[in-house]
Amino acid sequence: MNIGEAARQSELPPKTIRYYEDIALVKPSRSSNGYRDYSENDIHRLRFLQRSRSLGFTIEECRLLLSLYEDDQRASADVKAVANQKIIEIDHKIKELRSLRKTLSALAENCHGDDKPDCPIIDDLAGRRGR
Amino acid sequence: MNIGEAARQSELPPKTIRYYEDIALVKPSRSSNGYRDYSENDIHRLRFLQRSRSLGFTIEECRLLLSLYEDDQRASADVKAVANQKIIEIDHKIKELRSLRKTLSALAENCHGDDKPDCPIIDDLAGRRGR
DNA sequence: GCTTGAGCTTCCAGCAACTGGAAGGCCTAT
């Protein structure tokens, strides 16, 4: 199967698939004309990557998950640990974003939003509080 | 004022300050020995950048905010629009992260987390639902 | 005067995870 069809089936752009080969996440064979030739198993790996990337795992985490995926002897605890770690990171990011949001919306609420130059947002950014 | 002191006052690493000069966000003068020489106004700009970056604005947004900062004729509505746009983006990111978290925690909850190979997380990543 | 150490300079490279584009080969159909 050529890269175009592999792209369709895995829902990944061809560029990304080539990149995944560069960093040794997939190793398709080659046809006699030099074209990449993807097996069913390659497609499984690509789909797996697509799904795990979309769940926010980094490439290196995907590499780990992929090795667990292909290890029939894996312990489910190992996989669960990776997932739980990711959940912690996500919680942390959400917390940060909420805090940013709070600050920004407080600033925006205090801003008249008219065509006058007076602006509490700028004042805050400039370090001038409660002028 | 040398870069080290500018770094202390702006709470930005010297490397970052030099980078901001590379991308034309600050233009300090030079002392006779070739050292960068930061004025009070330069420090204001650096502080402004530090604060706006920490609030999640991109470099290009900071550049815009900085030009508004130095424009005495600015309309506060312009600044408010940038802030509100950012709030929308933050909301979007939070929503995405919450959705990721939900999926991941559902998967982790269904996983025994023992030393057996059976693992619903891997099954999901591989595209095998509800086996 | 000399050395030491901190602080400054420039430049080059690398991080993550792709993405875009150029130059060219291949394949199929008309």
Add this chain to the structure above:
DNA sequence: ATAGGCCTTCCAGTTGCTGGAAGCTCAAGC
């Protein structure tokens, strides 16, 4: 034969820094 669409490789760019090497300057201590 030619057009187009797909494929190949390679190089460069994205964002926002950060690390490191090689070398200059400056102030302090002996």
